[in-house]
Amino acid sequence: MDLVFDWFRVLYDETGINLPFIYDGYDRNRMIDGFFTTIWLSVVCLFFSVIIGVIGAWLQGSSFKWTRRIVNGYIQLFRNTPPLVQLYFFYFAIGTVLPKVENDWGGQSPILGSFAWAAISLSFFAGAFNVEIFRSGIEAVPKSTVEAAEALGFSKLQIYRDITMPLAIRVVIPALNNNLVNLVKTTTLAYAIAVPEMLYEANQIWSDNVNVTEMMIFMLLAYFALVGVLVGGMNRWERAMKIPGFG
């Protein structure tokens, strides 16, 4: 392994192509940390945004006027504002007015750190789109199917869980796929509030080594590969969920 690392150091000396995140132990560790932070942030946001989407779409069909209004207000607020502004808003505006807790070094710090705020903010952002995506799926389920379920004595929750949702899921997969891909890419914004994800670490490395070009190329390829894996997984899922004769 050391041989490989040394080879990249020689590459730098010989050609000027500087990839310190391979040959320099310190830079390598922070790149690896950044990679896992990106994955972890993406997974957390994917999970919660889908949950928000499913629950939001269900509440949208509520018979209470105010429940529907609140869900719509949430969608408008989060869909019509830039995610970077939302991040700053949560971290600098909401974060500073929340109660503080005693920290390890004898001072007072906010109850939530930058990672938590990034996860919350991006989940709500993508969740707003997911609500609309799931609504489109629910509306695509034929009314007669729901009426048939009602006639068989299913409760409202049972219909949503066992009839509408399984059919709706199959309709929305392509749109959901799109939104989740976007979400993974949007996690790069978290670097504005110092979440140590991949782009943040890359920025640190290029600032120390003045190798902007190499890092930019690496970032592009890294995200291409990362999102490629997600898309591949979603496509497999889509095929596995296929019901002959539906959709």
Add this chain to the structure above:
Amino acid sequence: MKLTSIKTLATALVVSTLAMTAATADVLDTIKERGKLIVGVKADYKPYGFLDSSGAIIGIEPELAKDVADKLGVEIEYVPVVSSNRMQFLEQGKIDLMIATMTDNEDRRKAVNIVDPNYYSSGTNILALKSLGLKEWEDLRGKPVCGIQGAFYNKATSQNYGAEIVAFKGTAEAYSALKAGNCAAFVYDDSAIVAKTNDPEWADYEMPLATIDDAPWGLAVALGEDGFASLMSEMIIDWHKSGRILELETKWGVTNTPFATAMHDKYK
């Protein structure tokens, strides 16, 4: 017929290449033609380069830049830069000259033409709550420490003293994160921190550690601009000789630094 057209094309190509090299050969000609010197300065680094209440960039470095423009007999335009883009702006020709609190080092000399002698110098220190009672750099081990993206001492602070660097884009974000308690301290240039500790709003904060990495600052022009570089070299010597730097420090409320005093004595 065909051959002639190829020849004409080739000649045109050579001539245009020559013309292009001639045009980019000396940025001084471009500046004079344009009638304006474009300088990259900091806009968030009090008192070296910051915004006044009307939004104009003022401070020690903008005044130095103005001296250069006056000497060339042209107008001046300030472009605000940050640590992570200042060298790129110079490489891309977005600015002619960069005076942006940049520490001089070998790697940077490969990317831009840093002019000798150095015009200023500063070291690294931290701004932290007095109540934390930090004494040594080692006290930062394992604690989150705010920083600025692109600052060279981030790596050293985390590598040598084990601090977890939380780096932000600009100083405003870093100061507000420090104030909110997201970090135990803010690692930054001592020259800027001194100015902050004099600010009544930051009365609870101090600069408790011994300054490390005292390093000279370099102003820079793009690589290959040797004519402009030698002119700037004369300018810097002149600033040291006439005591202009000391005068500006006093004007902007900075105690005269040992470096500026020593350089003044050297060239006097």
